[in-house]
Amino acid sequence: MKPGAGGAAQAQGEEVLARQSLGLLAQAILGLRSTGEPATACAIAGDCARTALGASDYRLLRLEPRSGALRRLDPTGEEARYLPEPGGPAEWAMRHEQPVFDEGQGGASASREAALWDGAPGALATVPLVSNGAALGLMLVSFASPRAFGSVTRTFLQTLGDALALALERTQLRRELEEERKSVQALKKQRSDGEQASSTLMSVVAHEIRSPLTAIKAYTEAMLDHLSDPHAPRERFLSIINSECDRLARLVSDVLDLSRLEAGQRPLRLARFDIERLVTEMLEGLLPSVMERKITLRPQLEPGLVVEADPDLVRRLLINLVGNAVKYSPLGGTVRIVTRVSGDEFLCEIEDQGPGIPPEDLPHVFERFYRARRQRDEEVEGTGLGLAIAHGIVELHGGRIWAQSAEPHGTRLCVALPSRQLAAPRARRTARRIWGRGDLRELCQGTVNMVAAAMDAEIVSLMLVDPDHGDLFIAAWRGLDGEKLQGRRTAVRAGVAGSVAAWGRPLLVNDIETDRRFSRLNHPQYTTKSLLCVPLCVEGEVVGVINVNNKISGQSFDDDDLAVLTALVERVGSAVERAIAHPDSPRVVDEALEAVRAVTQLRRDGLLSGRNRIHLVRATARQLGMSEAGIDLVGYVASIHDLGMTRFQEAVNHPGKLDSEKRQEIERHPETTLELIRGLEYASAVRDVILAHHEHWDGTGYPRGLSGGDIPLGARILAVVDAYESMTHGRPYRPPLPQAQAIGELRREAGRHFDPEVVDAFQLALGGGGGR
């Protein structure tokens, strides 16, 4: 085809399109309006492009908001990961949120995402789907041969893309709403179940406590009433009071132990030990009660069996189980104790010749006070919590416990514990991929530096799951003596780091010496007593933890620190996720590393928000009734939102030199921040807040001149807190204002510069101890 003739034909096509486009678009939008399926929406838009423009094919790529990975959406509704061609149109369009029109002049060698198509396209339009400032994905429309994209065609494709974006956003919002509704319902149910369980437990505990109390009260009063009576058996009464006091004390300590086990507040203190020896010693300790009841213990212990577990807890577990068997055995009966190994598990069976348990009750014997509901035998002592505690200990080790009926009668209690406490195979595979890449190892070290800067911490370490051994090792650190670290490892579930790795919950310890959860875990390295530990999650699996100790200022860490740290580490996790999703694209890690370094630099430049600012922002957000997730989000944004200013630090400190060109540049700092944080930040809510924190309520701010409710609430809060902090701290060229005067200034600007409601809430937050 001669270019001239083709050009003429296409010019004619433009005219035709101009006449028909409104009708075609209206038709497409009507179709989009009535569908909730992304695949159908995509098909409607694609068919419209085919009819109107003679396109040969189309594709939709959906953006995974957390990881930033692209997924190809097929008309069947199936999704598959798609890696865009490096430097190709998909990557460019995502990055710049601008369409790419490739008219085919580059010939067949130009990058046109070849993997998406059956035949290589001759021309390609790549349109980003953007709604509400957030990129949702890309629409690609391919043409068999090269063609020009005139202004009408471009506008047509962009409008079609916008309509598709709106439809996709709508389905996404609907899905999120549905999920939210479900999670609220689940939460409600969980709470009411929990309340019910705890009130039943309370009444059972109250009953169990009242029995010994009744005896103590009755015997004490009887003694008082018969003090002068020489026939009153005082010694016997006192010994009963004494033993009932012991029973009460046992009950109270069992209830406490159990609640700590169930709350996951008792980290394992793991050791490798010979199980045969532990069982033998334990059985010797039980001999007095065994002899009293003329019971024969028959241990069958596999020799030389070494397990990795918490020896104190395992001893307690076995005492409870064997003690239980002895109690329910008939006089002169036999109790069998078997230990052996089976695969990766250590098995233990304890069998008695007691009356047995009805089969329907077998699954319930590990419930608290199960005994209380059973026939009571006056000779059977105990709190009714022994088996519940055993169950808690087994759970904590990640093992199993169950009860069986023994032949001809009696009960067999069985325990299976993992011989070693290892990370899950998936976590180990992911850790291997992380540790195998130099750039990700660098990201680990960069993260440690960033966390140290952001948390103002002396000591930070990142522990990663060891792919070969399954425990945790220190992969990157700062402020620790490196040589001593080589051998320092911890098993999953052991200690502070191990329990965070096992349960995946962030942890704040205010004072490790008084915190009962960690008594005896205190390590000399902790010269101050406050520490934070958060999990590093990749693809839903905990692959490591980040430990933070010792605030340089000597203060303790608090919940606000924990929230900011959690947010930062979550972002590192999702960057690692993206890096794994795009193994051939080193830029993912490079950008993340750049962002991590920029956050680290903030501290050096004195631009990192201090705790006071984060406290004030979170307290104001709380005052305004934001959700916990919303509060965490603005708190996190508050800590990093001035990243873009690092580039203009000098200019800000010397405003005399500020010419209009420089000022314009500074006014772009929110965008610069976005540029810097891109490698770490895919949540559009975060980007929206960062971008808008210099907008004014009356529309006179920058960069977009938004006004009123169009400015995200988080950004309106940041504006107020930033202004207050700046006024009360002063600038090199301006002395600090007293608090009252600063508030007066905020009030004067309420309705102009600031949202009046936010100013009110801020003042309340400030008065309520939000600032320190």
Next chain:
Amino acid sequence: MAKGKILVVDDEIYIVHILDFSLGMEGYQVLTALDGEQALEKARAEHPDLIVLDIMMPKLDGYETCKMLKADEQTRSIPVILLSAKGRNVDQKIGFEVGADDYITKPFSPRKLVERINAILGQNSSQRLQA
């Protein structure tokens, strides 16, 4: 000469012992039972003047035992004092519904229990005199 015969029923052996002691010191003859079934047997065989009955017991609980005592011609007229760790109004109501004459919650004072027993038996004897 004993003041009267009291049957004490509780699955907690120490409680039975202390009531045995306190009531014995007061001049009562004390019979004991450790569960509801035993209590019914002894009530029918020994015709006590009053029964102190715990509620939370194995085999047959205090409510059931009380109901059966009050349904039986032989034992219907024997006053029953329920004794239990449950102290809520609901339980008291059930207690009176099954025909109990009085109700004492644990932990209790043995002295007060003795006073109640004296009161009930004194009242009953005067009623008997009137009749």
